[in-house]
Amino acid sequence: MTAIRLHPEHAEDVSDFLDRQARLPTLRFITCGSVDDGKSTLIGRLLHDSKALVEGQIETLAADSARHGTRGKDMDFALLVDGLAAEREQGITIDVAYRFFASPNRRYIVADCPGHEQYTRNMATGASTADLAVLLVDASRGLLQQTRRHAFIVSQLGIRQLVLAVNKMDLAGHSEARFRAIEADFRKFAATLGFADITAIPIIAPEGANIATRAPTLPWYKGPTLVEALETAETNTIANPDGPARLPVQWVNRPDSSFRGFAGQIASGTFHVGQKIRVLPAGRDTRIARILGPSGDLSEAIAGTSVTFTLADEVDVSRGDVLAGADRPADVADQFEATLIWMEEAPLYPGRPYWLKLGTRTVGATVTAIKQRIDMATLEPQPAKALNLNDIAVVTLALDRPIAFDPYSLSRLTGGFILIDRLSNATAGAGTVRYPLTRASTIRWQALDVSKATRAALNGQRPMLLWFTGLSGAGKSTIANLVEKKLHAMGKRTYLLDGDNVRHGLNRDLGFTEADRVENIRRIAEVGKLMVDAGLIVLTAFISPFRAERQLARDLQGKGEFVEIFIDTPLAEAERRDVKGLYARARAGEIRNFTGIDSPYEPPENPDLHIDTTQTTPEQAAEQIVAHILHDEIYEAWP
Amino acid sequence: MTASAVRPAPIHAPDPQRLSHLARLESESIHIFRETVAEARKPVFLYSIGKDSSVMLHLALKAFYPAPPPFPFLHVASGWDFGDMIRHRDRMVAAHNLDLIVAHNAEAPAAGVDPFRTPTPEYTRLMLTEPLKQALTHHGFDAAFGGGRRDEEKARAKERIFSFRNAAHAWDPKAQRPELWSLYNGRLNPGESVRVFPLSNWTELDIWDYIRLENVPLVPLYLARKRRTVVRDGQILVVDDERMQWLNGETAEERLVRFRTLGCWPLSGAVESRADTLDSMIAEMLSSRTTERAGRMVDHDQSASMERKKAEGYF
Known part of the structure; x- marks a missing residue:
C-alpha cells in the first residue's frame, strides 16, 4: 500500500470514488502500551505514510518539532497526535486522540491511548470502541507492568485481535532473538486472555520500518507489515449482526395520538417486521409492526442501525427497557x-x-x-x-x-x-x-394494607430521621439526647440510635477502616429507614464523615423525612474539649483511622440545619432543632 | 424524508450483513442526538449554518422523525454574517418549522468593536464566545449540540462526544469523563452543562460525501461563483456588503472563488476555484494539500488557539 489516499483529478471520477468510499468498511483500532514505547510516534508515522497529512499539518509539525521535539532536527511525529498544550510541554500523552486515515480498501479510526498508569481510564475509553489493539513494547525494555495491564484491559473489553508491535528494534541491535523472546514472553502471559489472533511485528516507528513498507534492516522478518495486518483485520466487531436481537429503548416518539414509536440503536442481532419480541424487564410479548430506519421504512435492520419500531400491541414500553427477540431474550x-x-x-x-x-x-x-x-x-x-x-x-x-x-x-x-x-x-x-x-x-415487595402513613397517623406525628453529623466530641450525642427528651415530653414517639447501642450490638463486627465505616453507616441508615417506616421520629448521632453515605441515608428515606443536622465544632475546639480523651490517644498513635486526625471528615455542603457550637449552647441548639421539626410538621404538606 | 418512501439508501453497503462506513456514522450520530434529548433537561442545537451544521440538522430531522426535533436552534450572529448564510438559515427555519433563537452582542459594536480593527481573538471572544455563553446561561440550556469533528484539529481530536463544561462553560482537557462504548454520562449538577458533538467521528470527506448522497441543502458559498473580492494579507476576502473598510489603493476585483469554511465575512478566506458543482468541488478538495481551517483567521492567530478558546467556552 503505497498511496493510501486516492486523488481523483476530475469531477467525473468523483462520483465513483465517493460511492466506493461511502461503502467501505471502517476498522477502529487503538495503540496502547507503556509510556515511552512510541505509540504517538507510530500513529504520526502511519498518518504520514498514508498521505493523510496535508500542508498545514506538515508545516505545524516542523515548527512544533523544532520547539518541543524530542528528536533533535528530525520530525517528532508524536507531536501530530499530542494535541493538548500540557501534552506537548511534558512530551506525554494524557488523553486519547482520535485520528483518521484511509486506504483504497477501508477507512480507519485510530485512538492513540495514553501509556501512563494515571490515565488508564482514558485508555479504556479508547479501547471500548475498538475492533483491534496495537500493543507496543519497547524492544530494549521488554514487557512492563503497564504492557500487561493494557493487554488485560483490552481482553476484558472484548477485543479479540491484537498486534504486538515490538518497537525500537534499532535499540535492540535489530536482533531476531530479542524479538522472538519478547513474543514468546507475551504469548505465555496472554494465553488465558482469549485473544483469537495475535500478530507480532518488529518495527522501528520513527523510520517507518515494517509500518507501511518492509524494513531492509530487519530482513529475517517475513510476516505482515503493520499496515498489511490492519488491512486484513475483521471490522465492525462491536455490534454483532449475528448476536441475539437487542434494542435498548432510548426515547419514546409520540408526535401525536396516531404514532407511538420506540427509538434506539440496535445493540446486537437483526430485527425484521413481524418478528415476535419481548419487552424486558416486564416480559410482555408483541410483534414489530414497522421499522423506520434513517432513510425510511425497512423490512429488516441489523446491529448498529438507529431505528424506530412501532409495535402490534399497546404495550407499556419506556426508556431503559430492552426489546429482545422472544426466541432468545436477555437476562x-x-x-x-x-x-x-x-x-x-x-x-x-x-x-x-x-x-x-x-x-x-x-x-x-x-x-x-x-x-x-x-x-x-x-x-x-x-x-x-x-x-x-x-x-x-x-x-x-x-x-x-x-x-x-x-x-x-x-x-x-x-x-x-x-x-x-x-x-x-x-x-x-x-x-x-x-x-x-x-x-x-421471584422477588416481589409485599404491598401491605397497614402503611407508614397509617402507623404515623396512629402515633399522631410525622415520622422522620434526624441525622446528626460532626466530629468526635462535637456534641452530637449531647444535643440529640436533649432533643429526644423535649420530643418525649411533647408526647412524640422517638428512638435514638447512637454508638453505644449500635456499635456494641448490630455492628460489633465492624472496625474503623474506611470500608467498615461505610458499612456501619449503611446499616444505620437501613435500620433508620425501618424505624421511620414504623412511624417513629428517629435520631442518629454518628460522626458519619463521608458525604456519599449521608447521601445514601437521605436517598433511602422518603421526601422530607430526612433532616441532616451539622453539629459544627472546629477540630481545634473538639480536640481541646476531648471529653473522652480520644484525640490524645489518636495523636499518640494508639487509635488509627481517627476522623480529623488521620481520616477525613467531609462537612455537609447544604445541611438542613447548621449548628455552630462555638456560638450556641446545647440547650439552645436543641430548642432550634425542635422548632424546625414542629415547623415542618405544621407547614409542610403531609403526604 | 417520508416514512412510506422506500428508496434504496445509497449509503448502504452491498453486503446487507454489515453497515457501511457512512451508514455507521449516520446511526451513531442519531443515537447521540436521541441520548442527549432523553437525558438533558433543556437541550439546544448550536446552528452555525455551515456544512457541518447542515449535516447535523439533516441528522436531527431523521433522529426524531416523524416528530420534529424537540429542541430550539441557537444561531450566534455576529452581525458580520454572509447574507447568503442568513437567507439559507431563514429558508431552513421556514421549511422545517424550527424554533430559532438568535443571540447577538449589540453592546460591543456600539463600543466600536468590529472585525477590521479589533484584534481577532478579542473580536471572537466578544462577538461569538460571550454571546454564546450568555445565551446558554440565560435560557438555562444544559446540553448544546455542536458540529465539531475530531479530524478538524488536534485539540478536538482529544475531545469526548459528551464534553463536560463547568458552570463557567469551560472545558478542562485534563479532567474529561471516561466515555466507554456508547454510554454517555450526561448527569450534571446545577450550572454545569455538556457540549455534545454528534459528528465527532466524521471526517471532512465524510461530510461532503454525505451531503452529496443525501442531497443535504447547503449555503451556495461553498461552490465557486464570481464574487467581489480583495486580497489582503495573503487571504482573499469577499466583499459581502457596503461596510467593507478599504485600505488605501484597494479596489474590489471579481474573482471566481469559493469557501471551505464559513464565518464572519471579513474574517473568512476564500480560495480561487472553478469548482461550481459539488462533484468538481470535492475533486478539488481531494487533490488539495491544505487543511480546511487554513481559511479561518480565527484559528491561526495563536498557537494552540483552539484549546485556549475551548477552555474559554467557545464550542
Missing part, C-alpha cells in the same frame, strides 16, 4: 457478577451507592462484594476490601430494581456498564457483566 435480574475497572481517585467500598448506566437504563447500584482484585503482574486473584484508582476486580453488584442485560461476551452494548458518582456525577468505574446472580422475577 433479567437485580444482581450480577462483573469485572470492574475503577477510575476514580476516591476508593470504591462495598455498600457505597452509585448510579449504574447500562444500555439506556440508569438505576441505583452498590457493589455488594469484591470477590477478587486482579494483580496486574501475575493475573493472580487477591483479596481486597476496597478498590483504588486503576484497580481491576471481579465484583458482585446489587441494583435497586431488576434490569435486562446480557453477559458482555455475548453482547458488548447490553453487557457493558458504567458507575456514576452520585454527588460529583463523575464516571467512576466501568464494568462488563459476567453473569446474573438471581432471577429477580
Whole structure:
C-alpha cells in the first residue's frame, strides 16, 4: 500500500470514488502500551505514510518539532497526535486522540491511548470502541507492568485481535532473538486472555520500518507489515449482526395520538417486521409492526442501525427497557457478577451507592462484594476490601430494581456498564457483566394494607430521621439526647440510635477502616429507614464523615423525612474539649483511622440545619432543632 | 424524508450483513442526538449554518422523525454574517418549522468593536464566545449540540462526544469523563452543562460525501461563483456588503472563488476555484494539500488557539 489516499483529478471520477468510499468498511483500532514505547510516534508515522497529512499539518509539525521535539532536527511525529498544550510541554500523552486515515480498501479510526498508569481510564475509553489493539513494547525494555495491564484491559473489553508491535528494534541491535523472546514472553502471559489472533511485528516507528513498507534492516522478518495486518483485520466487531436481537429503548416518539414509536440503536442481532419480541424487564410479548430506519421504512435492520419500531400491541414500553427477540431474550435480574475497572481517585467500598448506566437504563447500584482484585503482574486473584484508582476486580453488584442485560461476551452494548458518582456525577468505574446472580422475577415487595402513613397517623406525628453529623466530641450525642427528651415530653414517639447501642450490638463486627465505616453507616441508615417506616421520629448521632453515605441515608428515606443536622465544632475546639480523651490517644498513635486526625471528615455542603457550637449552647441548639421539626410538621404538606 | 418512501439508501453497503462506513456514522450520530434529548433537561442545537451544521440538522430531522426535533436552534450572529448564510438559515427555519433563537452582542459594536480593527481573538471572544455563553446561561440550556469533528484539529481530536463544561462553560482537557462504548454520562449538577458533538467521528470527506448522497441543502458559498473580492494579507476576502473598510489603493476585483469554511465575512478566506458543482468541488478538495481551517483567521492567530478558546467556552 503505497498511496493510501486516492486523488481523483476530475469531477467525473468523483462520483465513483465517493460511492466506493461511502461503502467501505471502517476498522477502529487503538495503540496502547507503556509510556515511552512510541505509540504517538507510530500513529504520526502511519498518518504520514498514508498521505493523510496535508500542508498545514506538515508545516505545524516542523515548527512544533523544532520547539518541543524530542528528536533533535528530525520530525517528532508524536507531536501530530499530542494535541493538548500540557501534552506537548511534558512530551506525554494524557488523553486519547482520535485520528483518521484511509486506504483504497477501508477507512480507519485510530485512538492513540495514553501509556501512563494515571490515565488508564482514558485508555479504556479508547479501547471500548475498538475492533483491534496495537500493543507496543519497547524492544530494549521488554514487557512492563503497564504492557500487561493494557493487554488485560483490552481482553476484558472484548477485543479479540491484537498486534504486538515490538518497537525500537534499532535499540535492540535489530536482533531476531530479542524479538522472538519478547513474543514468546507475551504469548505465555496472554494465553488465558482469549485473544483469537495475535500478530507480532518488529518495527522501528520513527523510520517507518515494517509500518507501511518492509524494513531492509530487519530482513529475517517475513510476516505482515503493520499496515498489511490492519488491512486484513475483521471490522465492525462491536455490534454483532449475528448476536441475539437487542434494542435498548432510548426515547419514546409520540408526535401525536396516531404514532407511538420506540427509538434506539440496535445493540446486537437483526430485527425484521413481524418478528415476535419481548419487552424486558416486564416480559410482555408483541410483534414489530414497522421499522423506520434513517432513510425510511425497512423490512429488516441489523446491529448498529438507529431505528424506530412501532409495535402490534399497546404495550407499556419506556426508556431503559430492552426489546429482545422472544426466541432468545436477555437476562433479567437485580444482581450480577462483573469485572470492574475503577477510575476514580476516591476508593470504591462495598455498600457505597452509585448510579449504574447500562444500555439506556440508569438505576441505583452498590457493589455488594469484591470477590477478587486482579494483580496486574501475575493475573493472580487477591483479596481486597476496597478498590483504588486503576484497580481491576471481579465484583458482585446489587441494583435497586431488576434490569435486562446480557453477559458482555455475548453482547458488548447490553453487557457493558458504567458507575456514576452520585454527588460529583463523575464516571467512576466501568464494568462488563459476567453473569446474573438471581432471577429477580421471584422477588416481589409485599404491598401491605397497614402503611407508614397509617402507623404515623396512629402515633399522631410525622415520622422522620434526624441525622446528626460532626466530629468526635462535637456534641452530637449531647444535643440529640436533649432533643429526644423535649420530643418525649411533647408526647412524640422517638428512638435514638447512637454508638453505644449500635456499635456494641448490630455492628460489633465492624472496625474503623474506611470500608467498615461505610458499612456501619449503611446499616444505620437501613435500620433508620425501618424505624421511620414504623412511624417513629428517629435520631442518629454518628460522626458519619463521608458525604456519599449521608447521601445514601437521605436517598433511602422518603421526601422530607430526612433532616441532616451539622453539629459544627472546629477540630481545634473538639480536640481541646476531648471529653473522652480520644484525640490524645489518636495523636499518640494508639487509635488509627481517627476522623480529623488521620481520616477525613467531609462537612455537609447544604445541611438542613447548621449548628455552630462555638456560638450556641446545647440547650439552645436543641430548642432550634425542635422548632424546625414542629415547623415542618405544621407547614409542610403531609403526604 | 417520508416514512412510506422506500428508496434504496445509497449509503448502504452491498453486503446487507454489515453497515457501511457512512451508514455507521449516520446511526451513531442519531443515537447521540436521541441520548442527549432523553437525558438533558433543556437541550439546544448550536446552528452555525455551515456544512457541518447542515449535516447535523439533516441528522436531527431523521433522529426524531416523524416528530420534529424537540429542541430550539441557537444561531450566534455576529452581525458580520454572509447574507447568503442568513437567507439559507431563514429558508431552513421556514421549511422545517424550527424554533430559532438568535443571540447577538449589540453592546460591543456600539463600543466600536468590529472585525477590521479589533484584534481577532478579542473580536471572537466578544462577538461569538460571550454571546454564546450568555445565551446558554440565560435560557438555562444544559446540553448544546455542536458540529465539531475530531479530524478538524488536534485539540478536538482529544475531545469526548459528551464534553463536560463547568458552570463557567469551560472545558478542562485534563479532567474529561471516561466515555466507554456508547454510554454517555450526561448527569450534571446545577450550572454545569455538556457540549455534545454528534459528528465527532466524521471526517471532512465524510461530510461532503454525505451531503452529496443525501442531497443535504447547503449555503451556495461553498461552490465557486464570481464574487467581489480583495486580497489582503495573503487571504482573499469577499466583499459581502457596503461596510467593507478599504485600505488605501484597494479596489474590489471579481474573482471566481469559493469557501471551505464559513464565518464572519471579513474574517473568512476564500480560495480561487472553478469548482461550481459539488462533484468538481470535492475533486478539488481531494487533490488539495491544505487543511480546511487554513481559511479561518480565527484559528491561526495563536498557537494552540483552539484549546485556549475551548477552555474559554467557545464550542
